[in-house]
Every structure is written in C-alpha cells, then in structure tokens.
Amino acid sequence: MFIVGLTGGIGTGKSTASKFFLENDIPVVDADTMARKVVEPGRKAWKAIRKEFGESVFYDDGQLNREALGDLIFNDVDKRKKLNEITHPEIYKEMLKAAWNHLLDGHQFIVMDLPLLFESGRMLNFLHKIIVVTCEEDQQLERVIKRGQLSEERAKARINAQMPLETKCNQAHFVLDNTEDIDHLKKQVEQLIVTLRASNAHWKMRIYFIASMMLIFYLIIFLYSFLAF
The missing domain is CATH 1.20.5 (Single alpha-helices involved in coiled-coils or other helix-helix interfaces)
Incomplete structure (x- = not known):
C-alpha cells in the first residue's frame, strides 16, 4: 500500500475531492476528523489546550469551542504555533493508526486529507504522491466567507494563515483545478484514480x-x- 497526500487551501474544495475518492472505494483518512477526535473531553490534547488557552475557548459542557479558538489563533502566530504543537502529534498518531488498519485490509493505496501538509511538514516522508486542490483567490475568499458565515476580514485571516496556493501547487505531483463546476473536479479525480491504480x-x-x-x-x-x- 502507498499513501497519497491531499491538500490545498481552506475553501479550495479538498472535502469535495475527498468525497469523490470515497465514492470510488478509495479510503480517505481525514486530518480534520482526527483533529476533532483528539480534542474530545478528557483526552491529552484537550487537557493541554485547556491549560494553555483557558476556559474561554470551551463551552460550558467541556466541549472545545472551535470558532472561539480559531479567532484566537488565526490572529496570533505564536498561539497558532503552540496549538499545532499540542494537536499535531496526536492527530498524526491517529492517522497512522488508521493507515495501518487499511494496510491490513489489503488496499492498494489510501488518501490522507491533510490541510496543513506543507505547513507542518510532518507527514511528507510517508507520502508517495501529493495532490493539491486549487482555485482562484476570489473564489477561495467567497467560499470561505459563505461556508463559515464569516466577515471578509476574518475569512482573509484564515486564508493568510496558510501557505500560498501557488507555493503548494509548485510542490505537488498532481494539481486538481476547482475553478469550474463540481463535475469538472469529479472528472479530474476519476482520471487521477486511473493513474494511481496503474x-x-x-x-x-x-x-x-x-x-x-x-x-x-x-x-x-x-x-x-x-x-x-
């Protein structure tokens, strides 16, 4: 089994591309899903976040308030770095466990959905190929605003917290262009699956x-x- 990394920028369409891989029976290990898992109440990362950032980023029932935490870290590089130091080791540990299980199931390859693949650099040595999903800057901003019901300022802060799309594309083996409709992206994914299966x-x-x-x-x-x- 080999591992294919899927990344891009916030709002570029990684989740949609992941869905198309799943529809073609390709297992997808999602970093965002694991990120939610490792901050469940009582877990190691949850305790560390509570100690580092305080009660203001938690709801009364103990669940992490991701929106409040997001507003805090996207405007502070040091706090964002600290959060990544807390969560990333736990996230990647869970992802590698999932990858091992898929290996035992006999899959030819799997996809790892990694929003911060290049920013963290932690998983690069495990990947056989890298895919970047991209779109135009104005499209990305519009999608982030619409998806998160955010102001333009807050949306730009989230986009600017990540590596520029152009830089990511230059480091990819494959680029999926999500500037057109959803069928266009789906066809690209299906063609890429044929290449990877070969x-x-x-x-x-x-x-x-x-x-x-x-x-x-x-x-x-x-x-x-x-x-x-």
Missing part, C-alpha cells in the same frame, strides 16, 4: 514490509536462541 508502488511497499517483518522475525529467533544458549 502504479506498481504498492507492490514495492508490500515487498519492503514483508522483508522487514521477516528480518524482525529472524532477529527475534536469533536473540531467543542466543539467550537460551
């Missing part, structure tokens, strides 16, 4: 995995024999 990278990964497991097995046998002797 790859033999998963066999190389399986051979590497089997060889590694055999090496570990023989090492355990050797150590057991040595200690028994």
Whole structure:
C-alpha cells in the first residue's frame, strides 16, 4: 500500500475531492476528523489546550469551542504555533493508526486529507504522491466567507494563515483545478484514480514490509536462541 497526500487551501474544495475518492472505494483518512477526535473531553490534547488557552475557548459542557479558538489563533502566530504543537502529534498518531488498519485490509493505496501538509511538514516522508486542490483567490475568499458565515476580514485571516496556493501547487505531483463546476473536479479525480491504480508502488511497499517483518522475525529467533544458549 502507498499513501497519497491531499491538500490545498481552506475553501479550495479538498472535502469535495475527498468525497469523490470515497465514492470510488478509495479510503480517505481525514486530518480534520482526527483533529476533532483528539480534542474530545478528557483526552491529552484537550487537557493541554485547556491549560494553555483557558476556559474561554470551551463551552460550558467541556466541549472545545472551535470558532472561539480559531479567532484566537488565526490572529496570533505564536498561539497558532503552540496549538499545532499540542494537536499535531496526536492527530498524526491517529492517522497512522488508521493507515495501518487499511494496510491490513489489503488496499492498494489510501488518501490522507491533510490541510496543513506543507505547513507542518510532518507527514511528507510517508507520502508517495501529493495532490493539491486549487482555485482562484476570489473564489477561495467567497467560499470561505459563505461556508463559515464569516466577515471578509476574518475569512482573509484564515486564508493568510496558510501557505500560498501557488507555493503548494509548485510542490505537488498532481494539481486538481476547482475553478469550474463540481463535475469538472469529479472528472479530474476519476482520471487521477486511473493513474494511481496503474502504479506498481504498492507492490514495492508490500515487498519492503514483508522483508522487514521477516528480518524482525529472524532477529527475534536469533536473540531467543542466543539467550537460551
């Protein structure tokens, strides 16, 4: 199995692209889903956020107020960095667990939806290919405003908190253009799936995995024999 990273910018259409992968029986491991999981009440990241940012970013029932936290960090680079230091290790730990489960299920490849792939850099070494979903700047701003019911100022703060789309596109293996209608994006995803399914990278990964497991097995046998002797 190999892993394909899917990224882009807020409002460019990553979630829509992810949906099309899922419709074609390609597993998608979503960082945003994991981000919600790791901040559930009582978990390690939840406790650290409460200690670092205080009660103002939580509801009365203990649930994280993501909107309040977002307003806080998008206007403060240091606070955003601190939040990422708290949450990212836990998020990526959950994602790798999910990837392992898909490997055991025998999938040829999976997609990891990673909004901050390039910004964090943590998962780059695990990815065989990288896909960036892009659109025009005015489209992105309009979509962010509409989706989050945000003012233009708040929407721009969220966009500017991420790496420029052009920079991301220059580092991608594939770029999905989401400037037109949804069918146009769907066709691009379907064509890309054909390309990825034609790859033999998963066999190389399986051979590497089997060889590694055999090496570990023989090492355990050797150590057991040595200690028994």
